[in-house]
Amino acid sequence: MKKRLTSLKDLAEELGISISTVSRALKNNPMISPELTIKIQELAAIKNYIPNPLAMGLLKQQTKMIGVIVPDLVTHFYSSIISGMEEVAKEKGYYIIIASSNESLEKEKESVNNLLKSRVEGLIVCISQQTNSFEHFEILIKNEIPLVFFDRVVESLEVPSVTVDGAEAAKNVTRHFYENGCRRIAYISGPEHLNISKNRKEGYLKGLQECGLKLIPDLLVECNLNAEEATLATRKLLSLNQIPDAIFGINDTIAFAAMKEIKKHKLPIPDDIALVGFTDEFHSTVVEPALTSVTHPTLQMGREAARLFFECIEKGKSFAEKLILPTKLVVRESSVKRLQKKTMQNVQ
Amino acid sequence: MKKRLTSLKDLAEELGISISTVSRALKNNPMISPELTIKIQELAAIKNYIPNPLAMGLLKQQTKMIGVIVPDLVTHFYSSIISGMEEVAKEKGYYIIIASSNESLEKEKESVNNLLKSRVEGLIVCISQQTNSFEHFEILIKNEIPLVFFDRVVESLEVPSVTVDGAEAAKNVTRHFYENGCRRIAYISGPEHLNISKNRKEGYLKGLQECGLKLIPDLLVECNLNAEEATLATRKLLSLNQIPDAIFGINDTIAFAAMKEIKKHKLPIPDDIALVGFTDEFHSTVVEPALTSVTHPTLQMGREAARLFFECIEKGKSFAEKLILPTKLVVRESSVKRLQKKTMQNVQ
DNA sequence: CATATTCATGCAAAGGTTTGCGCAAAGCAT
DNA sequence: ATGCTTTGCGCAAACCTTTGCATGAATATG
Incomplete structure (x- = not known):
């Protein structure tokens, strides 16, 4: 040995x-x-x-390691983003160490510490849904350790980030529903303190407004981003006196949970209830009916996040580019009511 | 900075x-x-x-890093296994560096080299589907660098590994089909040189035999493990004069591609064609009809692989435990023909 | 009072690499 | 023959930690 x-x-x-x-x-x-x-x-x-990279690392004071913290690893969304990061990290001769917070603030803090201990040169992070205090990130900034956020960001911190234009996307989804004849459009949102929740909700409200619809408070529900709570939220919507004719889920976890629950209630999708989610390519096409969704450019997000990271390393200091990528509304079966079907053209 | x-x-x-x-x-x-x-x-x-871990690493000649090579990262199967590994690695204060081969032998070799360069203490590997030469692993063995295989192993090498009992599982699937009235049971297999292909095919044949069925050569097709080839393979099966009344896919990629293709042909599942795959929990339940499948204990596989790895580090030398985990056939909708439905009890 | 013993601390090497600087030998010009 | 440059290579420091051994002082013992 x-x-x-x-x-x-x-x-x-x-x-x-x-x-x-x-x-x-x-x-x-x-x-x-x-x-x-x-x-x-x-x-x-x-x-x-x-x-020996250890010797070189010691000499040059660099480990060629990037720490990446994700809420979980098993979601296609994150693993796909990580793939993108890995791609550009590899080019630069860097390695990625992954830690998952399991959506827990405690674990997130722990991960930051552990990664720091193993002397990663910096961190690329998607904060957990519980994260509502930020000291563990402020320390990084104070020590000038490169930090990049992706998808879920801490808006109060001056840190480079890559996100998608959730407001625009949500607005378009709302309008898409409207154009398909929906008038009672429900939205299942996430924790209010997350930027993605805020942005998408804002877009939803804007969309309603543009379509001349009034917000029906019952149709805007908020829940944590896990399947159990999403199921409950959906159940609540379906037990209203007047149920919605469309549901918009803030992310894939929510969207699929909602789909399962709607099916359980034997309500046909999309005819009784149209459904749209924020998801990835793969899952959306494998379910039935195929899910209309706002797809994230996951690989690109990963690549850009890594790119920002390296820019951070090179430029150092006060560099805080905030990159906002466009999304794409891919219309599939779950949102096109039979009435409209003939005249609509199915994108992709 | x-x-x-x-x-x-x-x-x-x-x-x-x-x-x-x-x-x-x-x-x-x-x-x-x-x-x-x-x-x-x-x-x-x-x-x-x-x-400073670099200094300690230099001194103690250990990096506390494990290299993990997977065919890809974006499949739930692998990311879930990695989660399991991470769990036990963390306990031991180790980190995991992931490299994906993208199912390519070249990239796999490259990854082995790169990981070695960054002085990982050893490797945990699931070989790519192209891998049919093994010098890059033999070098590791010669240099006594810890190596553990999982899922897809190189059988000719004396290396610890964790796999599932594919033969047993495939046999049970075949019998399950038979008991549901299927008599023309097709099997879409993978490259012959992979242990998983061999084992599962063997189980399939054994199952036919036990049920008193003869192998119909047309119903045994082989393809590479990607969606495109799986689609073609399914199409071939569906264009036979006598189409199968059941299809068994060797892994999730194959199973879902087959499902899509069958739906495209407007053949009802399971009544015209029953379908079973080797997949994970999540995907199987999200599709419609819910897919009967042999589920892998992915987290456990990851944990055990890591455990073997550490045993390898501690015991050193000639240690080659081959762990075979049991699978579970979870019967859902895709394989239970209407005739039988009333009498069958739906497990889980 | 001198020697042995204990206690608290420092020295230095090792692990592997890079790199500024020093040194020696050779070549060339004066 | 002397002085200067060039060429080709070695020394040693620096990065940070651990640890066996040495050092020094203070205390205890004869």
């Missing part, structure tokens, strides 16, 4: 020269004579020399 | 004592007088001292 890998020292000793010469030769430093350089490089190849 | 974190040296200088004293005091070494110990610990707390 633990067979030490070959080091510069090993090579130097074998050739009877100094370590520095070996180091330079390996980097084709012109200071070293060509013949010796070749000899050294050949031996290095044979001995399968690999520079 | 790059504000160096406080080191032992900083603390020592501030107190005008030696580094070693500080180091010892922080570990409550009785060698140091209680008063001084307290003074040192207090300062360390104020200065927010965190030991």
